[in-house]
Amino acid sequence: MKCPRCKNENKLYFYEDTKGIYCRKCIRFGKVYVNQHIVSPQVYKPKIQTKIHLDYELSDVQKDAIQKVELLYEHHNKVLVYAACGAGKTEITLQQIQQHLKDGKKVGYAIARRQVVIELAERLAQAFPGVNVIKVCGGYTNVIDGDLIVCTTHQLYRYHKCFDLLVLDEMDAFPFANNEVLQQLAINACCGKMLLLSATPEAQHFQEVKDGYMGQVSIFERPHKHPLIKPKIFRLPSILQYVFCFLCVMRHKGKWIIFLPKISQVELLEKICRRFIRCRSISSMTTDKDELMAQFNNGDFQIVFATTILERGITIKGVHVAILHGEHVVYTKASLIQMIGRVGRKFDAPTGYAYIFCKRKTKEIEACKKEIIMMNKKAKHV
DSSP states (O other), X not given: OOOTTTOOOOGGGEEEETTEEEESTTGGGOOOBTTOOOOOOOOOOOOOOOOOOOSSOOOHHHHHHHHHHHHHTTTOSEEEEEEOTTSOHHHHHHHHHHHHHHTTOOEEEEESOHHHHHHHHHHHHHHSTTOOEEEEBTTBOSOOOSSEEEEEGGGGGGOTTOEEEEEEESTTSTTTTTOHHHHHHHHHHEEEEEEEEESSOOHHHHXXXXXXXXXXXXXXXXXXXXXXXXXXXXXOOHHXXXXXXXXXXXXXXXXXXXXXXXXXXXXXXXXXXXXXXXXXXXXXXXXXXXXXXXXXXTTSOSEEEEOGGGSSSOOOTTEEEEESSTTSTTOOHHHHHHHHTTTTOBTTBOOOOEEEEESSOOXXXXXXXXXXXXXXHHTTOO
């Protein structure tokens, strides 16, 4: 037996009712029976003539990466764009998106987290004036078809064999990473080419490249040509981590994201610190994340205490980052790189400060620092 949707063959996940045998591994996306044929939905595929509109010039490195992607697609259906945080990997997708829309082909842009879908849809709508860019995620499922679909990876179950081009952004992020069901939904949704984007690809992606199943383009230079921020690491007892962290906040004025591993920690710090400083907390339990981030971006408060929910997909001008309890198991090399990658992303704010406070240096912390140094060297930043 095999599930026609998630391709599960484990007998423990199958159950029989009066209509037949169905799969429980992917049942959250609706009941699918073993002998059922999944029908691709009817989607609108007009030929769309549109020009890419950007308020800035692409760098020579970005232009070179775009050409390499084009060449790799002559021999591969999948291409990995391995790009440093803030290197402009979204811009590298624009020419492929434009070409597919011009040819009357369907384009999907999938990313793991809802907050990023909302921001990304706005960016793509600005880049393609006149194109109907729709977002499909929690709270936005009334309209599910448009010229260009931006969705969470969970929503890909709606688009079986629909996308001639599927851009899969941050495919190493939770909850997509190591989730066999979501990964199969992405495969099912794509009937043409796939473009994978990440600053922190996993070993399996590099192995696919090595084995010749996927092409790879690397881009480590940020458009403003400033290096990635190297984190300063301090080994301290827990209580001193908080003391030194707030000394850094007082010393370096500006916006701060202070990462902590637990929801209870971010909520407690907000309760304590709101008495003497403008701050808020954001975690998976926060119901008004979008509004809070807009307020933070506007400078309504100085500090956000956050879990790893803010490690990816956000760009805040002039932000600094501090990571507390850096030895915690929740912090992987990838998450540390992503958190530090929030700093220095803007042309008019290309620098900043990043700190990791920990009781001990873990392999993940050392690997994070080593990879950032490697990226700066390859981008010719010493």
